[in-house]
Amino acid sequence: MPLDTSTYALAHLRLDGRRWNELRRLHAQISTQAAADGSSYLEQGNTKVLCTVSGPQEQKGGRGGARDQGNEAKVDVEMNIAAFSGMDRKRRARSDKRVQEMQVTIASAFQSTLFTHLFPHSTITVTLHILSQDGSLLAACLNAATLALIDAGIPMSDYISSVTVASAPSSDQSLDEMDPLLDLNGLEEQELPFMTVGTCGRGPGGGEEKVMVLVMETKVQMARLEAMLSVGIDGCKQVRGILDGVVRSHGKRVLESKVS
Amino acid sequence: MTSLKRSHASTSTGTTLSSKTYLRTLKSGKVQKVVRELYLRQDIPCSSRLCSACLDLAPGGFHRRSEPAVLSATPSATKHYPEGHYLVPDTNAFLSAMDVFEIEGNAFQDVVVLQTVLEEVKNRSLPLYNRLIALTKNEGKRFYVFFNDFRLETYVQRDAGETINDRNDRAVRKACAWYAQHLQQAAKSRKSARCPAVVMISDDKDCLRKATGESIIASNLETYVSGLPDADRLIDMVAASSEQRITKEGRSQLLYPDYLTISAMLTGVKNGTLHQGIFNVSPYNYLEGTVHVPAFDRSLIIQGRENSNRAVSGDIVVIELLPKDQWKAPSSKVIEEEDVGKNESAEVDEESPEGIVSERERRALQDEVKKAHGQSTEGQKQPTAKVVGIVKRNWRQYVGHIDRDSVRSRNSDSRAQQTVFLIPMDKRIPKIRVRTRQAGELVGKRVLVTIDSWDRESRYPVGHFIRSLGELETKGAETEALLLEWDVQYRPFPKTVLDCLPAEGHDWKVPASTEDPGWQGRRDLRDLLVCSIDPPGCVDIDDALHAKKLPNGNFEIGVHIADVSHFVKPNNAMDKEASLRGTTVYLVDKRIDMLPMLLGTDLCSLKPYVERFAFSVMWEVNTNADIVNSTFTKSVIRSREAFSYEAAQLRIDDRSQQDELTQGMRHLMMLSKKLRAKRMAAGALNLASPEVRVQTESETSDPVDVQTKKLLDTNQLVEEFMLLANISVAGKNFEAFPQTALLRRHAAPPKNNFEELSNQLKVKKGLELRTESSKALADSLDTCVESSEPFFNTLVRILATRCMMSAEYFCSGTQAESEFRHYGLASEIYTHFTSPIRRYADLEAHRQLAAAIEYESLDASLQSKSKLEAVCKNINVRHRNAQMAGRASVEYYVGQALKGRVIVEDGFVMRIFSNGFVVFVPRFGIEGLIRLRDMAEDGEKEPEGVFDAENYSLEIKGEKRQAKVELFQKIKVKISDEAEKSTGKRKIKLQLVQ
Structure with missing residues (x-):
């Protein structure tokens, strides 16, 4: 197996044998924990996330506190990265900057997609447990949270689906030719400039399509951004289709059990 | 309760999921378990032109370009494979015989390089991997990389207990079997009678046996090559196969101790019991090497064949310190392999009873030991070590x-x-x-x-x-x-490089209309009286100068440098080639260009009387040569005249010339002297190296005479302004790009570098060499004179130069600012800017300066510290190699010029050994060894030598003559040339004349 991304230029095959526009295996289940109001389990390749939602419930920490937003529900995200999830056993403090940043990103994305105005003076808590990490962590968390929130029955305008895109040189003759790569694994993420895209809505006929999340921490040349973004949005649509399938098959099963 | 079930439904059709788990040990000793996914697929083409099914299979990349099939439909046939064949070599075939695969012509075409093999080659040797990749790019060779580990049918899972090598061998066999079967199908569907054979090449006996069992056509490399039409020539290039080596092992004794295991070396280096460094062999004594390790100030000595344990000069080795009673003093004797090991036979090596160290070698070394013990001063001994392992062969x-x-x-x-x-x-x-x-x-x-x-x-x-x-x-x-x-790239430029040249060729001109995009951002300096001063016969003119008196009494000075970056754009084929070559190499009769001729000698060259694009640095300076202000701009100039150093000197000295151009040159001369004085006062060193010029006959370029280079004031004039421009540009680039400016530094030499020289001077001449700063060194070098012998000072300077560190290019973000200093020039910051035609570093500096003055945007490759570091590393090596090659060329021509002549010349003793001494002859710039053995007349015994290491003298007591030679002594030597009997090679021979 190749050890770094430089072989991509040879045959347009990535480190794990995928082509540029292929997602990893995405497997998801909902209603995995009966005790929670909503829950989901999602695997994107070897990135595995368990998500539970509790709420909407009365706001913690006393009524009328400084953080009470009054007429709409507040989305709280807690993220728990298991010490065994990475290659090295490493405990991450909850105050870790990167974790905090992801929490804020996820919270603010759902804050505007959920119909929070229906639940004044309340909190919706999303808890994410990361069991295994292999790239696209933020994207997997967003997807898992979407499913769990649907399971919890909280009304929202559409799925938030998310995916990562990178830019890799596609030939070693000239540096200008870059291929966007979809859904990165851990190794690719370390070597290539990438961003996480999250969209909401299906576009024409299925409601307005909006980019809800766009996070990029690496440098990339301006000219390459457009191709990356369009491939990313397209990837989000594919993810949305898979998530939709999971929800529908679950719904079908629930209905069938009710009928019989 | 719901249970979590893993579903194995794949997300896209045509792929199957597998995963791979393996353990790896990090450098720190930590063990990691790595789990990686693997998506197996069926759309990886076989890339044979014979196969129509695979042609439209591969989806290609984002840009939708599908790659054409590589392997020929009618591959060449040989004796054994009359229907043609494709080769599938295993890893060892590439590792041991890459040269054979690279051969031009009909042999070794249509090769399938398996992914398994490619990755193994990469892990084993990066240079070989790069050569293999270059082969796959070569269209004529038709090498195809087949990603067998990603294809469903050829993927092989490692069994429990199976070694990785066995697994890889199995993968190669499986791929061969698949290819054979796939091609048969393809041939059938095409109804073609010819179906090429798929031949596995392996030297592993076990693998070959298994292959025959699985009815795969396989052969070892030697048998295969012997079936080729050109077998005799090719067979030598195939390395003695491992099979042969195994048979030998049985009967021969092991001469050298075994190396430590990698983990033992790593642990040893980590906890400080072992050391790692580069093994350097002394040029005078092939049995003695040194390794510099960070833990010791002085280099560690490694003496003898057994201690150096198969290390070759340049290898990165791990060494173990010997106990103190085995420490030795550095050898004071010249030992050359040709003399000592003369009678050994290459064939019977294994049977020789002597062991590793032959009797003669042992005797040569024993003298050493005796002396080391006899010496009263313990300080002479140095830490001595032995090699216990090799990290990287070089x-x-x-x-x-x-x-x-x-x-x-x-x-x-x-x-x-x-x-x-x-x-x-x-x-x-x-x-x-x-x-x-x-x-x-x-x-x-x-x-x-x-x-x-x-x-x-x-x-x-x-x-x-x-x-x-x-x-x-x-x-x-x-x-x-x-x-x-010296690893100089001398092949003609490939077509891809020549394609990057302007289409107009030699007819290219500066656009007439100033509206042209080429003029954008350029200043029109065509009316300035610019001229260039270069060595005679120079065709690649990098630089031109001008000076003008301003109404306020100050001077305007301009240094105009060829605008190479206008023609060589970053990252195209020409730029890549130039960055590989790094520098133009000047040999006596030949120049190996960094850039194609058209650019170097015409379009970029600032030739007189024509308009050229330039990059100008202009200063306003006062009469004291202090800079008032400086500007940098891209420009267009027209040089008025191209002078040689002599011609310029004559023109300046000729009082009758009063035109403006000559006046300007006189201003330049006056200012350059002031600049030089200032630089010297700041502590710049005036160093010397033995430089000679070989005069050649113009027609045949046969050498006719040798002259030492003359230095004129005009040489210094040009030098001063180039230094000034380089320093100014370095400052500007560093200000604009504090992390990524490409600069040049010259580290201050460590004090003990001078120890020996300063001791020699003290003992022999009573002179003191002060080395605490460059200023002190410069001053004390000035005092090293001997009134009777003007050359003595130059000799000391030559020796001092050898004690210095070499200057190097670096990227500003990698060093602390205090480390930027250029010791030799006594400048706080320095770069190379003034010779972009012949040095790649200058071209990079041009690009950075162009971005710093906002003329154009900076390419990404110049913004990345790691890429710049790689560029610096390469050009540092190339620069040194170019110098060495140049010197070697001069040496060869000096030898040719002296052919058949016998001359008596003055020489100086540079170094003394116990059995000989080194003489430097300034007239020819040659350095030669005179051994005691050479002093014996025919039939005479080797004269006895009494060597006094503390007083640096050698007393010679021959049968007929007595002599005493001392360090720095001026002696007469007879120079002749002599053809060596064993090799037929001509060598310069020096003899002492009384």
């Missing part, structure tokens, strides 16, 4: 000649295989044993070989022959030899 290709004595049958028609010794040109490299069938033909030729291995039972490394460069002593062969030896 073997390259070596140029040398076949030792005539080791050839069994001199009959040039003999095709019998025999083992001969190759004596490398580089004295520090041991003899190499080479098996060849063409020994008779190769005697007396320059040959290129490579080392394959050095096993414990072999006294010398084993290598194989690559090609012959031609007769010894011929100009062509010797020039090519030294270019290869």
Whole structure:
């Protein structure tokens, strides 16, 4: 197996044998924990996330506190990265900057997609447990949270689906030719400039399509951004289709059990 | 409760999921378990033109370009495979015989490189991997990389208990089987009768046996090559296969101690019991090497063949310190391999009863030991170590000649295989044993070989022959030899590079209309009186100058440099080639350009009377040569005249010339003297190196005479302004890009570098060398004079130069700002800017300066610290190699000029050994060794020498004459040339004349 991304230029095959526009295996289940109001389990390749939602419930920490937003529900995200999830056993403090940043990103994305105005003076808590990490962590968390929130029955305008895109040189003759790569694994993420895209809505006929999340921490040349973004949005649509399938098959099963 | 079930439904059709788990050990000793996914697919093409099914299979990349099939439909046939064949070599085939695969012509075409093999090659040797990748890019060779580990049918899961090598072998066999079956199908569907065979190449016996069992066509490399039409020539290039080596192992004793395991070395280095460093062999004594390790101030000595344990000069080794009672003093004796190991036979090496250290070698070393013990001063001894392991071999290709004595049958028609010794040109490299069938033909030729291995039972490394460069002593062969030896890229520029040149060719002109995009951001300086001053016959004119008196009494000075970055855009093929070459290499009769001729000598060159694009640095300076302000701009200039140094000097000195151009040159001269004085006051060093010019006959370029280079004031004029421009640009670039400016620094030499020289001066001449700062050194060098001998000062300067560090390019973000200093020039910051035609560093500096003045945006490659570091590393090496090649070329021509002549000249003693001394002859810039043995007349015994290490003197007590030689002494030497008997090689010989 190749050890770094430089072989991509040879045959347009990535480190794990995928082509540029292929997602990893995405497997998801909902209603995995009966005790929670909503829950989901999602695997994107070897990135595995368990998500539970509790709420909407009365706001913690006393009524009328400084953080009470009054007429709409507040989305709280807690993220728990298991010490065994990475290659090295490493405990991450909850105050870790990167974790905090992801929490804020996820919270603010759902804050505007959920119909929070229906639940004044309340909190919706999303808890994410990361069991295994292999790239696209933020994207997997967003997807898992979407499913769990649907399971919890909280009304929202559409799925938030998310995916990562990178830019890799596609030939070693000239540096200008870059291929966007979809859904990165851990190794690719370390070597290539990438961003996480999250969209909401299906576009024409299925409601307005909006980019809800766009996070990029690496440098990339301006000219390459457009191709990356369009491939990313397209990837989000594919993810949305898979998530939709999971929800529908679950719904079908629930209905069938009710009928019989 | 719901249970979590893993579903194995794949997300896209045509792929199947598998995963791979393995353990790896990090450098820190930590063990990691890595789990990676693997998506197996069926759309990876076989890439044979025979197969129509695969053609439209591959989806290609984002840009939707599908790649054409690589392998020919009608591959060449051989004796064994009459219907044509595709080759599938295994890893060892590439590792041991990459040269064979690279051969031009009909052999070794249509090769399938399996992913398994490619990755193994990459793990084992990066240079070989890069050569293999280059082969896959070469359209004529038709090498195709087949990603067998990603294809469903050819993927092989490692079984429990199976070694990784066995698994890889199995993967290769499976891929071969698949290919054979796939091609048969393809041939059937095409109804073609011919179906090429798929031939696996492996030297592993076990693998070959299994292959036959699985009915895969397989062959070892030697059998395969012997079936080719050109077998005789090719078979030498195939390294002695491992099979042969195994049979030998049985009967021969192991001469060398085994290396430690990698983990033992790593732990040892980590906890400080072992040390790691680069093994350097002394040019005077092939049995003594040094390794510099960070833990010790002085280099550690490694003495003797057993202690150096198969390390070759340049290898990165791990060493263990010997107990203190085995410490030695550095050798004071010259030992050359040619003398000591003369009678060894390449063939019978294994049976020789002597062990590793032959009797003669032992005697040579014993003298050493005796002396080391006898010495009263303990301080003479230095830490001594032995090699216990090799981290990285640094073997390259070596140029040398076949030792005539080791050839069994001199009959040039003999095709019998025999083992001969190759004596490398580089004295520090041991003899190499080479098996060849063409020994008779190769005697007396320059040959290129490579080392394959050095096993414990072999006294010398084993290598194989690559090609012959031609007769010894011929100009062509010797020039090519030294270019290869110093790794100078001398092949003509490939077409992709020439395609980057402007389409107009020599007719290219500066656009007439100033509206043209080429004029954008350029200043029109065509009315300035610019001229260039260069060595006579110079065609690549990098720089031109002008000076003008301003109404306020100040001067305007301009340095105009060829605007190469206008023509060479970052990252195109030409830029890549230039960055590889790094520099133009000047040999006596030849110039190996960094850029194609059209640019170097015409379009970029600031030729007189024509308009050229330039990059100008302009200053306003006052009469004291202090800079008032400076500007940088891209410009268009028209040089009025191209002077040689002599012509410029004459013009300046000629009082009758009063035109404006000459006036300007006089201003320049006046200011340059002031600049120089200022620089000297700041502590710049005036160093010397023995430089000579070889005068050649214009027609045949045969050398006729040798002259030492003359220095005129105009040389210094140009130098001063180039330094000024370089310093100004360095400052500007650093200000604009504090992290990524490409600069040049010259580190202050460590104090103990000068220890020996300063001690020698004190003992012999009573002079003191102060080295605490460059200023102190410069001043004390000025005091090292001897009124009777003007050359003595130059000699000291030459010796002092050898104690210095070498200057290097670096990227500003990698060093602390205090480390930027250029010691020799006594400047806080420095870069190279003024010769972009012949140095790549200057071209990069141009690009950075252009971005700093916002003329154009900076390319991404110049913003990345890691990329710049890689560029610096390469050009540092190239720069040094170019110098070495240049020197070697001068040396060769000096030798040719002296051919057949006998001259008596003055020489100076530079270094004294116990059995000889080194003499430097300033007239020819040559340095030669006179051994006691050489002083004996015919039939006479070697004179006795009494060596006094503390007073640096050697007393010679011969039968007929007595003499005493002291360090720095001026002596008369007779210079003649002599053809060596064993090699037929001509050598300059020095003899002491009383």
